Amino acid sequence: MQNDMPSDHELIRKFQKGDPDAFDKIVRRHLPNVMGFFINITRDEMAAEDLAQDVFYKLYKHLKRFRFESAFTTYLYRINTNTANSWITRNKWKNLLHLDQAPDRGEEDNRLEQEWTKEELWAAIERLPRKQRTVVMMRVAQELPYREIAQVTGMSEGTAKVNFHHALKTLKKWFSND
Amino acid sequence: MIDFEDKLMQLGKVDKQDTDPDIFLAAFHGFRREREKAQSRMRSGMGAAMFIFLLGIMTTMQLSNQSQDIMYMTQYSTESSLFDTEIWDLETDISLEKQLTYVDDITLFLLEEDDFWETMDLINDIYTNNETNKEETL
Numbered sequence: 001m002q003n004d005m006p007s008d009h010e011l012i013r014k015f016q017k018g019d020p021d022a023f024d025k026i027v028r029r030h031l032p033n034v035m036g037f038f039i040n041i042t043r044d045e046m047a048a049e050d051l052a053q054d055v056f057y058k059l060y061k062h063l064k065r066f067r068f069e070s071a072f073t074t075y076l077y078r079i080n081t082n083t084a085n086s087w088i089t090r091n092k093w094k095n096l097l098h099l100d101q102a103p104d105r106g107e108e109d110n111r112l113e114q115e116w117t118k119e120e121l122w123a124a125i126e127r128l129p130r131k132q133r134t135v136v137m138m139r140v141a142q143e144l145p146y147r148e149i150a151q152v153t154g155m156s157e158g159t160a161k162v163n164f165h166h167a168l169k170t171l172k173k174w175f176s177n178d
Numbered sequence: 179m180i181d182f183e184d185k186l187m188q189l190g191k192v193d194k195q196d197t198d199p200d201i202f203l204a205a206f207h208g209f210r211r212e213r214e215k216a217q218s219r220m221r222s223g224m225g226a227a228m229f230i231f232l233l234g235i236m237t238t239m240q241l242s243n244q245s246q247d248i249m250y251m252t253q254y255s256t257e258s259s260l261f262d263t264e265i266w267d268l269e270t271d272i273s274l275e276k277q278l279t280y281v282d283d284i285t286l287f288l289l290e291e292d293d294f295w296e297t298m299d300l301i302n303d304i305y306t307n308n309e310t311n312k313e314e315t316l
Binding site: 024027028031032033035036037039040048049052053056057060117118121122125136139140141142143168171172175 | 182183186187189190191192193194195196197199202203205206209210213
């Protein structure tokens with residue numbers, strides 16, 4: 001059976017020719033992933049929606065000049081990661097405050113405990129240096145292989161691996177201290 | 179370390195969100211239009227500010243040039259040579275040049291009034307006067 005769904009590149013070509021519905025189709029296709037990514041980062045649905053709007057606005061503006069040299073998802077992940085990094089920098093102090101206000105582990109039931117751990121993990125990821133954080137966000141949240149991470153960030157595959165390894169060590173240290 | 183990595187990958191996994199795309203798209207296009215409007219307002223505001231700035235610079239330049247002129251005039255006005263009092267002297271006031279201008283004016287006026295004979299009389303008078311003056315000086 002042939003797949004009738006147009007590819008991202010086909011939709012972008014249509015959008016570049018002036019079809020606004022093509023852009024809406026791109027949004028519908030990638031929205032669940034983008035929203036999921038930002039909910040992980042922000043742990044706040046409203047903030048995640050704002051960031052998702054920001055990402056799609058950047059896409060809307062720049063897709064007209066998209067040159068089809070790379071996969072659309074590579075482009076999208078780069079915008080996602082840059083937007084997330086900007087948000088983290090902007091909210092640095094606010095996020096530090098959030099860490100101080102983390103709920104007491106003993107008071108939570110099992111489901112909430114898991115939620116809290118996830119929340120704590122993302123708060124810890126935010127504290128990582130920018131390069132390590134970028135690699136972790138791509139590897140963990142977007143499940144990108146190192147080859148693609150290297151392509152998106154412009155670093156070599158080896159550098160991406162080293163950064164991820166350093167990030168893992170730091171995170172492990174932080175968690176074992178807890 | 180591998181266990182920790184597995185745990186991290188499990189915990190960090192993005193749970194795909196079932197956000198209503200229609201609601202999101204409606205909000206997104208509203209947001210996009212607002213942003214575009216704000217950007218165009220900002221662009222026109224910047225243009226207006228730039229125009230006012232350039233106008234201000236041009237006015238300032240013109241005013242500074244004018245003040246130089248004023249200074250220049252003031253400098254000269256302090257010198258007695260600018261308004262020579264010679265023009266007000268009684269002698270120069272009735273100079274030949276002045277007289278001729280006066281005669282020209284009167285002649286033209288009389289001619290315009292169609293008073294030809296009066297004009298002729300005047301010219302004769304002046305001629306006679308000049309001749310008398312010449313003889314006196316001799």
